[in-house]
Amino acid sequence: MELLLTRAEPRQLILATASHALVLRASSGSGIAPGDRGSNGASTASPSIVVELIPRNQVSSQATLINPIIHGCLGLLSVQNETFVPIVTHSTTLGTSHRSLATSLGCEPVSRILSVEFYCLTSAAYDYHHDPAGAAYSAYTRSDHLSSNASYHGPGDLSGSMADANSFGLGRIGSTGVSMHPAGTTTSVGEPLEHPCAQMKKILCSGSFYFSGGGVKTFDLSTRLQARLARAEAEKHRGTLDDDDSLIGGGGGVNTPRTTNSSKGNEAIVETSSLDSSIDKRFLWNTFAIRPLLEFRDSWPFEIRQQLDQQGFLVLAIQGYYGTYDLALGGQAATVSLISRLGWKRAGTRFNVRGIDDEGSVANFVETETILRKPTMCFSFVQTRGSVPLFWEEGGPNPLAPKISINRPPEASLPAFIRHFEELVDTYDAIHIVNLLSHREQEAALTDAYAQHLATAQSLDENIGDRIDLTAFDFHARSKTGGIESIRSSLSQILGRKEEEFGACIVTFEGDGVPKVVTRQRGVFRTNCKDCLDRTNVVEDFISRFALEDFVRNSGPSWPGGDAALWSCHGQLFAENGDALSKIYVGTGAINTSFTRSGKSGFAGLLSNATKSVGRMYQSQFVDSGKQKAIDAFLGNLASSEQVRVFNPVNDLIRARLRVRSAEYTSCERINFFVGTYNLNGNPPGNESLLPWLFPIPDAPEPSMIVISFQEIVPLTPQMIMATDPEKKRKWEAHVLSSVAQRPNPQGDYILLRSGQLVGTALIVLIKKEIANEIKGVEAAIKKTGLKGMAGNKGAVAIRLQYRDTSFCFLTAHFAAGHSNVEERNADFFTVERGLHFSRGRTIASHDTVVYAADTNYRISLPNDQVRSLAEADDYAPLLEADQLGQVMRTRHVFEGYSEAPILFRPTYKYDNYSDTYDSSEKQRIPAWTDRILYRGRDLDVTRYQRAELRASDHRPVYAMFRARIRSIDHSFRAALRKQISEEIMALEKGDTLDNKLRRLTVRDVETLVQPLVDDSVPHHSNGLPPPSDDKQAWWNDRGIFGGKRQKDLGDECGADDLGFRMADGQLDLDTDPLGSTFPTNGTNPFDLSLSQSSPHKAEKPSSVRRKAPPPPSSHSTLNTTSSSTTTSTIAPTSSDPLTSNSPSSSVPPRIPRRPTKPSEKVPSKSLLDDDETMASGDGNGWQVIE
The missing domain is CATH 1.20.5 (Single alpha-helices involved in coiled-coils or other helix-helix interfaces)
Known part of the structure; x- marks a missing residue:
């Protein structure tokens, strides 16, 4: 296979064999489905390319050969706004004994990846990395690379053919991390442009990646032999495979399905082979990169798919280990092999990735398969390893003594624990856990929690109740008394009977080589120590040997001289396997491999172990962080990760039709949740009850989630701001849980789901125990903003989660202090908004619902005496006009897109402790609403926004009670x-x-x-603009609503829009609940939580969109109001300083609430006020419409 490049527009990469060529071409704006365009019509889709499969003789004559020997494509990656194609340029094939057998089952050839090059499809800026002559580098120094379409000219032009593939300079690509200079950025002349995929290349070239080789009918390397045979048998019965295909377990890494003719007419129904059905998706490491190409392949007709598969253009790679030895047993040729498949769903380095995630995936999960192949028989034995399936981590300030901490309580971690073992049981039928952790203090906590979780899970889930056993085997304690040699005999006595019960997969071959399954493996061992490396590898070696000894003993007469060779090869394979897996996870070889190889341990082995321990410490401190970023980049887990799309009209049509029919697989339900924020002023928990804050309305329906944010849980002294003291957070967690438990008339139990802390800022999330199984994807993140990001006295803590199929992100923040430091606070917001990231590419903006509960520190820009006088008189209108946060929000400086319910309570800062008197100290701080709760998201409403009268701090706590709609997707x-x-x-x-x-x-x-x-009954102008605003409605408050009718949003999977109320003729319509029920019209408050609420229901009626504040006018705005003529209205520029201007906009007067002069009707709507409405003070049960 060759690689060719067409530099002329459009730039193309071409993978070519003798008969066909796969053409990859960048596409601008192609393949964008209707739902992938923003409101302005601009594309919001991922980068897209065009893929073609053509005969080789149709390749353009302008294409030049850039690599004469390649081995396939690993997929497509978007890095720094460029599209790269990772190409396997060097590989080696392991295993040759299959050539002399009728069928290669059990000894198929496997290729190890040695070198990968990342070729840029969208720019020539990185071509010089692949130029053996260095001419491209000369062109680079002439700044030709600054053009995305640059080409190289002269004697050393890249278009020249290469003599051989080995001339590629692998050392040219830097290894210092992800480049800070994307293509098109000016750098000093002569400075090499570092390849942005350099670290990913280093990972892929480590020698730990493998793919199936051997021509057209390659086997599925990701799947164990027993599963391949079972799948092949099932597909054979369906008529999608012929007998010859069944010999290799159902086709290749990309299966080739068959077509069948329908009995109706001449329709041809294509049975596609999808990514999910044809491989074990737990182990396909290039899933993120290859998925767009595989999905495109699945949409092609059978003939084209068959041609694509036969050429071997696409490479499906696993990471782990593969080794094989040829030997003679009883005069017959035999092959013993070992395959270890490393899971990618929770991949990473030792101290960065531990335990389990909410999907049930665990760190360092490996499936290891031992295979012995003889001419007439094949033996396969599978076992697994993986991190302790709890939410735990290891770290601390002292790298010599890291501490283990379990960061989620049993009730909250049990659903993920059960998911993990349900998947194992579904896959392997039965599981026997071998826990090798010691009884020392650190590991004992994990051992005890592990056993408790398993006992609880077995009592709750009948599917795993009698199919999982656990053996606690303290490896260190037993090896101290009798050495590692004694471990084998102990394990044989303890696990021997279970090993015989599980058995192994044994296959015999008839005369024509057709396999026949004699026995199947009925369960697997799941072994773990702390890192699942050294101790685990020794024990897996023993367990595999137990199974292999049983097979040898029962399969016939002994082999004179053969046993010694078999056990020698077996020990060597497991020693190499241990080293390979250890290098992936911790960067050094495994400890105790000298014993695994020879069966003996001595001084040389001890010295080697000590050296490796020192190397691991160095790796964890200086290497693992960058390595983790490279792994996340390849797996698509970074915030900047964006999957490349292949232009495919079939998939675009499918996606569009799925959107239209979303109501068929999506249902909705209403929930309530509580969010509160409290600056503690460094005070520890006291005797003051938190119930007036956490449960302000007695006998009201309890919220499903309680989100509590604290600031200043520790005094912000110079000694405290550089480090986090978790003990303070734990005390407040206990105090909160105690307060919640003491509430009157409890309607269920709450459990601590997750908490996070940054010095004095903490966030705690409680959930109802009964919904724990519906919460997934829980993750915490922090972002420092103090001292230019170096100190944690200011910053933010965030916790994200997914409730069914709706995502939430909760944040607490503490912004810069100081009355006049508005710009610093604005900068803190943007630092958090842009710099706080979760795993798998998630940002704050990635979530359906976002809620800030923060001490924003924004003040009121009025004199102290005036502020205090107005506050005591409950005259909030002048205060709100001078509120710094409101000013910068109206001018869109910060919190753009966020909303806040009207403030109907006095400023919460600053009081004398245990007093209702504002600051009486010498500093005389000006009262302000520093403590705020802001939110954004669809299907979200505030039912109450108030403060609580707790007096232990100089702040008053604030809370908001939300009503939200969550989605459930079938x-x-x-x-x-x-x-x-x-x-x-x-x-x-x-x-x-x-x-x-x-x-x-x-x-x-x-x-x-x-x-x-389009609604013909709604009046609108020919140019598509909404009707102009008048004294009863404003177009910006009803965006998407013409004539009071909300237009259907194609992206709304629930079939419902934001919760809210409709305005009819300038009045609030209270007769109709936007959720579909009828509100009472007898003057009662429909949002009063003391009233009973209807039960959640599905497929609810769409409601009106939430009204937002108008956009700020630009300095010189023009508006074309007709299609045939142009009318220009000039708007005066706004003040550049929001604190000195007389209003938020000098051309649009602010709508500030004024105090009522007569009784008003209370309305609990969260809508912003219309032109004929003003806000007044009240008792907090709602806010009022002034007639």
Whole structure:
């Protein structure tokens, strides 16, 4: 296979074999589905490319050879706004004995990846990395690389053919981390442009990645032999495989399905082989990169898929270890092999990735398969290892003595624990846990928690109740008394009977080489120590040997001289396996491998172990952080990770139709949750009850979630701001849980889900115990803003979670202090908003609902005496006008897109402790609303926004009670619906072609999708603008609502918009609940939580959109109000200083609430006030419309 490049526009990379060529071409704006465009029509989709499979003789004559020998493509990656194609340039094939056998089952050839090059599809800036002559570097120094379309000219042009593939300079790519200079950035002349994929290349070239080799019919390396045989048998019964295919376990790494003719007409139903069904997706390491190409492949007709698979263009890679030895047993040739498949779903380095995640994936999960192949028989034995499946981590300030901490209580971690073992039981039938942790203090806590979780899970889940056993085996204690040699005999006595019960997969071969399964393995051992490396590797070696000894003993007469060779090879394989897995996880070889190789341990082994321990410490302190970023980048886990899309009209049509039919697989339900914020002024928990703050309305329905944010849980002294003291947070956690437990008339139990801390700022999330199984993806993150990001006295803590299929992000923050430091506070907000990231590319903006509960430190820009006088008189209008946060929000300096319920309470800062008197100290701080709760998101409403009268601090706590709508997606039904839609699109009538059908369907679907957006009954201008604003309505308050009717949002999977109220003729419509029920009209408060609420229901009626503040006018704005003529209205520029201007906008007067002069009707709407409304003080049960 060769790699060619076309530099002329459009730039193309071409993978070519003798008969076919796979063409990859960058595309601007192609493949964008209707739902992937923003409100302005601009594309919000991922980078896209065009893929073509053409005969080799149709390759453009302008294509030049840049690598004469390659081994396939690992996928597509978008890095720094450029699209890269990782190409396997060097590999070596392991195993040769298959050539002399009728079928290669059990000894198939496997290729190890030695070198990978990342070729840029969208820019020539990095071509010089692949230039053996150095001419491209000369062109680079002439700044030609600064153009994304630059090409190189002259005698050393890259277009020249290469003599051989080995001339590639692998050392050219730097190894200092991700480049800070993306393509197009000016750098000093002569400075090499570091390749942005340098660290990913280093990972892929480590020698730990493998793919199946051997031509057209390669096998699925990601799947163990027994599962491959079972899948092949099932597909054979369905008629999708022939006998020859069944010999290799169901085709290659990318399966080739068969087509069947329908009995109706001449329709051809294509049975596609998808990524999820054809491989073990737990171990496919290039899932993120290869998925777009595999999904595109699945949409092609069978003939094209068959051609693509035969050429071997796509590489499916696993990480781990593969080793094989040829030997003679009883005069017969035999092969013993070992395959270890490392899971990628929770991948990373030792101190960065531990324990389990909410999906049930554990760190360092490895499936290890021992295979012995003889001419007439094959033996396969599988076992697994993985981190203790709890939420725990290890670290601390002292790298010589890291501490283990369990960071989630049993009730909150049990759902993930059960998910993990349910998947193992579904995959392997039965599990026997071998826990090698010691009884020392640190590891004993994990051992005890492990056993408690398992006992509880077995009592709750009948599926795993009698199919999981646990053996606690203190490896260190037993090896101290009898050495490692004694471990084997002890394990044989303890695990021997269970090993015989599980058995192994044994296959015999008939004369024509067709396999016949004699026995199947009925369970696996799951071994763990702390790191799942050294102790685990020794024990797995013993367990594998027990199973292999049973097979040898029962399969026939002994082999004179053969046993010694077999056990020698077996020990060597496990020693190499231990070293390989250890280098992946901790950067050094495994400890105790000298014993695994020879069966003996001596002084040389002890010295080697000590050296490796020192090396591991160095790796964890100086290497692992950068390595973790490279791993996350390749797996698509970084905040900047963006999956490349392949232009595919079939998939675009499928996605569009799924959106239209979203109501069929999506349901909605209402929940309540509580958010509170409290600056503690460094005070420890006291005798003052928190119940008036946490449960302000007795006998009200209890919230599903309670989110509590604290600031200054420790005094912010110079000694405290550089480090975090978790003991303070633990005390407040206990105090909160104690207060919650003491509430009157409890309606269920709350559990601590997650907490996070940054010096004095802490965030605590409690949930109802009964919803713990519905919460996933829980993660905490912090961002420092103090001392230019070096100190944690100021900053933010965030916790994200997913409740069913709706994501939430809760944040607490403490911004810069000082009355006039508005810009510093603005800068703190942007630092948090842009710099706080979660794993897998999630940012704050990635979530459906975001809530800030913070001490923002924004003040009131009025004299002290005036502020105090107005506050005591409950005259909030002048105070709100001078509120710094409100000013910068109105001018869109910060919190753009966020909302805040109207403030109907006095400023919460600053009081004398245990007093209702504002600051009487010498400093005489000006009262202010520093403690705020802001939010954004669809389907979100505030039912109460108030402060609580707790007096232990110089602040008053603030709380908001929210009502939200959460989505539940039936993913299995959605997958079935997707398959049905795909079959409908691909089905062809006689004489029709796929291109013609796609053209017809595209036009029809666009008309269907656009039609709901047009309402002929609504008046609108010919240029598409909404009606102009008048004294009863403003276009910016009803964006998307013409004539009071909300237009259908194609991206709204619930079929419902934001919760809110409709305005009719300038009055608030209270007769209709936007959720579908009827409100009482007898003057009662429909949002009063003391009233009973209707039970959640599904498929609810769409409601109106939440009204927002108008956008600020620009300095010189023009508005075209008709299609035939132009009318220009000039708007005066706004003041550059929001604190000195007389209003938020000098052209639009602020709508400030004024005190009422007569009784008012109380309305609990969270809508911003219309032109005929003002706000007044009240008792906090709602706010009022002034007639």
